[in-house]
Amino acid sequence: MQIEADGGSRGNPGPAGYGAVVRDTDGEVLLERYGSLGVTTTNNVAEYTGLIEGLKAALELNATHVDVRMDSKLVVEQMSGRWQIKNPGLRPLAAEAAALVKRFDGVTFEWIPRERNKAADMLANQAMDEAKAGRGSARPSSSGSTTSNSPASEESGSGAPTLSWAPPSMDNATRIILVRHGETALTQEGRYSGRGDPALTDEGQAQAMAAAGRVAGLSRDVTAILTSPLQRCVRTAELISAEVGGVPVTVMEDLIECDFGRWEGLTFGEVQERWPREMQAWLSSTSVAPPGGESFQAVAKRVRGALATVVNSHAGGVVVLVSHVTPIKLVLRDALAAGDAFLHRLYLDAAGVSMMDVWPDGNVAVRSVNETAHLR
Missing domain, CATH: 3.40.50.1240 (Phosphoglycerate mutase-like)
Structure with a gap:
């Protein structure tokens, strides 16, 4: 099976939501999950939550092998073990995701451009829109560890690059x-x-x-x-x-x-x-x-x-x-x-x-x- 997951925060911190889509090997949608995460969550917390909910959904469908696809390079690289988790606010979520990964026979992580993750992104935005309208989410998260009061750090940038005409700083590039x-x-x-x-x-x-x-x-x-x-x-x-x-x-x-x-x-x-x-x-x-x-x-x-x-x-x-x-x-x-x-x-x-x-x-x-x- 394939999992597409995403999350976002309008304000970082600000109103946040996550989305996850589980597909079969032919690309057909089997299950969708999305939910609002309140107003204090950073982008990376929302992205990790989308991953967690996608893994849970795949387990409900009795998947044994899954290919996780996300446009968050940070989450993909951290879950693949290539990047350290420096933000203390992300460690509990990473640990929860790792525990879910162990329940599968095999899990791979792949970074994809944002344009190829539109379905999960749309669900995350739908959750934020419904929360803003006071309707809540049609599929609220069942996870009890999806919010964080930690301010944004160097790890809490959006999965989507900030759009700007200004020339970027070369710091850390x-x-x-x-x-x-x-x-x-x-x-x-x-x-x-x-x-x-x-x-x-x-x-x-x-x-x-x-x-x-x-x-x-x-x-x-x-x-x-x-x-x-x-x-x-x-x-x-x-x-x-x-x-x-x-x-x-x-x-x-x-x-x-x-x-x-x-x-x-x-x-x-x-x-x-x-x-x-x-x-x-x-x-x-x-x-x-x-x-x-x-x-x-x-x-x-x-x-x-x-x-x-x-x-x-x-x-x-x-x-x-x-x-x-x-x-x-x-x-x-x-x-x-x-x-x-x-x-x-x-x-x-x-x-x-x-x-x-x-x-x-x-x-x-x-x-x-x-x-x-x-x-x-």
Whole structure:
């Protein structure tokens, strides 16, 4: 089963509510829960409450395995064990959620953009609207620990970034510089290049050196360089390291390219001719994998985990991630809160550079996408 959960507070603190939706594996809604939480609850308390009520609802339906999906990066990362729970007001709720998790055979947590969590968000807002109108909630929470008088802290920002035209402060932001590797022989020929390990061509080496110069121009204060394990990325990362003062290069397995299975090494036209139905299904849904390969959803899940680890481990630093087309596209899709069609509309050049800033509360500012002026 799938759980979509959300919560919010109008004022932080202010009138608050939560929402949770339980779906079957086909996406059909099985059960909904929502409720008002009074006027003193912070956003994160409301989000944790939505999670708790969603887990309870799934247990009522005798679920054994659930995939929890939330647009609160903080809740997802804390429940996944990657972020510490620093706010004392959240610890009892996290403990209650953890106790419920233990009652399932398996629970996974996945961050999703707010646009893909509309159903739970709508329920949370409905609860707040009904409370404001004096009608209460049609499905009040049964939890006795859903309110908090704790003021908002650094952990109590909304799951949705605050909308503003003002330039964001860089306090506590982690700058992420995304670099696609230089050209290989497969890149030249437009062939699917996933887990194969071709080396950079001479032109690819020159492109990687140019990208290194661009990275150095963006920041001389690079704190970490992380790369896919494949040699086309490792070599690109090494050239960047040499340009920014010898910052060590660390391999991060989850930055590896999508596994294209039986399509590896083939052109789009060759795949279209041999697997027309499979190709159409793959283009139509990120949940579909190439024969013997990996779906974009699976890639997105590991890349989100990698990015969360980076932000947590290098908070406030400047981190270069050297990777491939698919992982970089997925990072940018999530950062821009775009839909899946974005993946087929964005073109990323070999040795192209993109940049974004990420804050601990999940806010993101995309600074550039696929810079290529350094390649001319």
